[in-house]
Amino acid sequence: MSENASVTITRQSGYQFLVDFGHDLVPLLADEPAPLGEGTGPAPDHMLLAAVANCLSASLLFALQKFKQDPGTLVATATPVMGRNADKRLRIEAINVKLALGQPAAALEHLDRVLDQFEAFCTVSMSVREGIAINVQVQDGAGVVIKG
CATH class of the missing domain: 3.30.300.20 (K homology (KH) domain)
Known part of the structure; x- marks a missing residue:
């Protein structure tokens, strides 16, 4: 693990958040399950x-x-x-x-x-x-x- 590891999380809509790991890594869409969110991601x-x-x-x-x-x-x-x-x-x-x-x-x-x-x-x-x-x-x- 990098000692300088960090993530940036930005709300997209509802309870969906885009998780940006930086360093050219593919972002991940996180979401809460229903009834709060839509369950479109972890x-x-x-x-x-x-x-x-x-x-x-x-x-x-x-x-x-x-x-x-x-x-x-x-x-x-x-x-x-x-x-x-x-x-x-x-x-x-x-x-x-x-x-x-x-x-x-x-x-x-x-x-x-x-x-x-x-x-x-x-x-x-x-x-x-x-x-x-x-x-x-x-x-x-x-x-x-x-x-x-």
Whole structure:
């Protein structure tokens, strides 16, 4: 991950937002599901799940490749555990991630060492797991900071 990574999100219409990753990457249209939005793109919770699953997949691949091992197909499925906080607001309480290797375990050397260390390589899941401070600033249309 680039230390200077950032995204710019611009409202298109309704709850549709264009996510611009910069660096000549293809933008992504995000949208909330009905009844708020039209469901024409992934919602923010989808993107969080994708970020965690992708980072864990890449970390597992990295750990395997340190030992010159090829997992074959690698499939990750991330599923949220939903709940409500004390104010009855919907929250993701946990994320269950299933990683499926394309090779049988017996075909992969040093798999025990790989499995002991790969999660520590994942910037996203380790950050989410520890909790992230989010500092919010709000500006009005004239650029005046009205919060933060």
